[in-house]
Amino acid sequence: MTDLVSQPAPDPAAEHAERVEHRWATFAVAIIVLLVAVATFAAFYHTAVPQARVETVNPRTLHLAGEFIESNLGSALDADGSVTVRVIGEQYSFTPSCILVPTDTPITFRMTSADVVHGFLVDGTNINLMLVPGYISSLGARFDAPGERLMPCHEFCGVGHEGMWARVRIVDKAAFVALATRRRRLSCVE
Ligand code: CUA
Numbered sequence: 001m002t003d004l005v006s007q008p009a010p011d012p013a014a015e016h017a018e019r020v021e022h023r024w025a026t027f028a029v030a031i032i033v034l035l036v037a038v039a040t041f042a043a044f045y046h047t048a049v050p051q052a053r054v055e056t057v058n059p060r061t062l063h064l065a066g067e068f069i070e071s072n073l074g075s076a077l078d079a080d081g082s083v084t085v086r087v088i089g090e091q092y093s094f095t096p097s098c099i100l101v102p103t104d105t106p107i108t109f110r111m112t113s114a115d116v117v118h119g120f121l122v123d124g125t126n127i128n129l130m131l132v133p134g135y136i137s138s139l140g141a142r143f144d145a146p147g148e149r150l151m152p153c154h155e156f157c158g159v160g161h162e163g164m165w166a167r168v169r170i171v172d173k174a175a176f177v178a179l180a181t182r183r184r185r186l187s188c189v190e
Pocket residue numbers: 089090091092117118119153154155156157158161162164
């Protein structure tokens with residue numbers, strides 16, 4: 001007696017498709033597992049090894065004493081020829097609102113926020129920082145050519161966020177040094 005209910009012949013195309021699907025599914029799962037592993041490692045690593053250097057500052061007394069009092073804001077020519085720029089961000093402006101820096105000079109930005117988190121970004125460069133109340137954000141920079149660049153706040157900080165921006169004016173090094181002999185702190189606020 002012959003078996004009337006015979007198995008359908010295996011379709012090689014369908015089998016191949018199934019194998020390919022299997023392979024890609026495995027690949028997708030592997031990516032997820034890898035991402036989870038990386039995130040887990042980073043979380044534990046950063047908890048175990050905090051940042052080497054964290055500078056704090058009291059946002060309530062910025063205007064009363066210390067590095068960020070009003071008379072100390074702006075650009076300062078240091079004894080070693082480098083320039084330190086101190087800036088405060090607060091709803092909804094930067095102080096000073098026009099930052100003056102020289103060309104071909106190592107520049108250190110030291111900034112903080114007086115209220116909420118703001119963003120500091122110099123258009124057309126890779127200068128990009130968060131200004132977090134209670135902490136000093138510091139970044140080294142150098143400008144090759146004179147010019148003027150926009151400096152918008154890039155972190156939503158409230159209803160006036162889109163109106164919060166300033167300028168960076170880069171001037172010739174000799175011109176900057178000449179100005180610095182006359183004034184202790186420089187800016188291009190008119
Ligand atoms: Cu400050 Cu957005």
